Amino acid sequence: MKYCVILGCQQPHNSESSQFCQYCGSKLLLRERYRPIQPISRGGFGRTFLAIDEDLPSKPRCVVKQLCLDKPSAQQHAQALQLFHKEAERLDELGQHGQIPSLFAHFQQNRLFYLVQEFVDGVTLEQELAVQGTYSGAEVRAVLLDLLATLAFVHQRNIIHRDLKPSNIIRRSRDRKLVLIDFGIAKVLNEATALRTGTIIGTAEYMAPEQNRGRVFPASDLYSIGAICVRLLTGQSPFDAFDVASHQWMWRDRLPPSSTVDPALGKIIDKLLQEAVNQRYQTVADVLHALSLSPAPAAIAPPAPAAPTPPAPTAPTVPPSKPSGAGLLASAAGIDYQPLQRCLAARQWEKADTATWNAIRTILNKPPGGYIFSGDLRRLPCADLQTLDRLWTKYSLGRFGFTAQSRIYEAVGEDYRLFCEQVGWPLDNRNDRPNHWHFNSLAPPGHLPSRLAIGGQQWWQHGKIMAEKLTECHN
Numbered sequence: 500m501k502y503c504v505i506l507g508c509q510q511p512h513n514s515e516s517s518q519f520c521q522y523c524g525s526k527l528l529l530r531e532r533y534r535p536i537q538p539i540s541r542g543g544f545g546r547t548f549l550a551i552d553e554d555l556p557s558k559p560r561c562v563v564k565q566l567c568l569d570k571p572s573a574q575q576h577a578q579a580l581q582l583f584h585k586e587a588e589r590l591d592e593l594g595q596h597g598q599i600p601s602l603f604a605h606f607q608q609n610r611l612f613y614l615v616q617e618f619v620d621g622v623t624l625e626q627e628l629a630v631q632g633t634y635s636g637a638e639v640r641a642v643l644l645d646l647l648a649t650l651a652f653v654h655q656r657n658i659i660h661r662d663l664k665p666s667n668i669i670r671r672s673r674d675r676k677l678v679l680i681d682f683g684i685a686k687v688l689n690e691a692t693a694l695r696t697g698t699i700i701g702t703a704e705y706m707a708p709e710q711n712r713g714r715v716f717p718a719s720d721l722y723s724i725g726a727i728c729v730r731l732l733t734g735q736s737p738f739d740a741f742d743v744a745s746h747q748w749m750w751r752d753r754l755p756p757s758s759t760v761d762p763a764l765g766k767i768i769d770k771l772l773q774e775a776v777n778q779r780y781q782t783v784a785d786v787l788h789a790l791s792l793s794p795a796p797a798a799i800a801p802p803a804p805a806a807p808t809p810p811a812p813t814a815p816t817v818p819p820s821k822p823s824g825a826g827l828l829a830s831a832a833g834i835d836y837q838p839l840q841r842c843l844a845a846r847q848w849e850k851a852d853t854a855t856w857n858a859i860r861t862i863l864n865k866p867p868g869g870y871i872f873s874g875d876l877r878r879l880p881c882a883d884l885q886t887l888d889r890l891w892t893k894y895s896l897g898r899f900g901f902t903a904q905s906r907i908y909e910a911v912g913e914d915y916r917l918f919c920e921q922v923g924w925p926l927d928n929r930n931d932r933p934n935h936w937h938f939n940s941l942a943p944p945g946h947l948p949s950r951l952a953i954g955g956q957q958w959w960q961h962g963k964i965m966a967e968k969l970t971e972c973h974n
Contacts (some may be wrong), residue, residue: 501527502535504565505609528553530606535563535617543617549618552603559618561603566612576610583612589658589681590614598649598671598678619680621672624665624731634731635758642731643790645677646724651783653679654717661715663723664705665730703910703921704730704737704944708774711910718779720787725771727752732760736944738906739897746773753896763792792903827889832862836890843894848947849938855887856952870954873961881972888969891948898940899947905966907945915959922946928958 705721891900
């Protein structure tokens with residue numbers, strides 16, 4: 500099969516004998532050599548495809564990355580082309596390491612930029628976590644020792660990855676080594692050529708605080724390493740392991756009941772996660788030295804993929820309700836939040852979403868089913884907004900709620916497009932329907948409450964307004 504990579508092609512699947520796309524008429528081979536056969540992933544900055552190298556007798560598989568620029572002018576395109584060649588040189592240098600994919604080719608075709616890299620057969624740590632469950636402290640230590648050796652090679656060349664996360668680390672099948680992927684060249688191109696305003700390179704859950712301000716250091720990657728450790732140990736988003744109220748990491752409280760982490764390893768993770776850059780480890784060598792001084796566990800084999808069925812999560816016990824106007828269920832408008840509390844405690848996320856927006860409609864004197872305009876949200880009483888947020892935060896263990904959404908919104912630099920990508924929302928609200936949302940515990944952090952009730956000409960402003968309103972209420 501051949502897959503058409505032209506943006507906007509509505510019927511990309513073509514027969515293996517086709518030379519041109521049967522729908523849009525474009526050439527199917529890239530550079531007369533690489534045959535895309537299926538998409539692997541896509542994001543706001545590019546798409547990735549599995550491809551076949553037709554020029555070699557063995558027809559080996561490779562990965563083709565298509566880098567998407569947002570309607571650049573001729574000057575911007577020329578600037579991006581110059582930077583593209585420079586970044587490709589860096590990727591070629593990095594690819595000399597045995598645990599970073601080799602770069603095979605880089606070129607332009609139809610004014611789009613393409614990279615062709617080595618295909619790594621294996622599973623990402625994110626996929627491995629989903630199959631085998633949480634990692635032990637010994638397994639996380641093994642991940643650190645393997646991964647840090649590769650990161651040292653990167654930093655020695657004055658390169659900072661800036662987007663370290665479990666989905667960018669592959670455990671290679673043939674030798675069980677960890678391979679570091681996705682150095683974010685597409686994001687670098689868009690940032691450096693000013694094709695997107697407010698671009699922040701990184702993923703909010705794993706991003707060091709200084710990256711929100713456009714600053715990066717080798718220690719920024721080390722913060723991400725700490726967040727990865729939290730994800731592997733707890734099985735939860737790093738967002739869930741940070742207590743906003745006390746402004747402290749509480750990842751030990753998120754460990755599975757049977758799990759323990761050696762105190763020495765715990766101190767290393769704590770230092771990796773320090774908010775101030777100068778309080779963290781400054782180099783990979785510093786972390787490796789700390790690991791060498793900590794007690795080493797018994798030798799273990801790298802975790803092998805398995806397929807156990809994880810136990811179903813149990814709903815937290817609903818505490819006794821306090822009267823409206825005080826405590827957890829406080830309301831300045833006399834709203835009874837006990838039905839919402841019961842829905843959230845039972846993880847009935849869709850019913851809870853509906854109950855949330857119905858309560859807001861009542862407070863704002865909106866008719867049942869009516870739209871709420873972004874400006875209306877400024878009139879929400881702080882007591883009610885904080886109650887709604889507390890309930891969602893409490894029963895989702897920090898995964899959902901207006902605070903979770905606001906943290907992501909602020910982390911991406913108020914870029915609504917990138918915000919939607921992070922929380923898993925469609926960018927446009929013209930076709931908003933309940934089936935566009937994921938009403939389950941596996942939805943992306945910040946996915947709920949939805950925006951189904953938001954309307955008006957400035958509907959997209961609600962993320963900014965809610966973030967500002969929460970800040971106002973906390974002050």
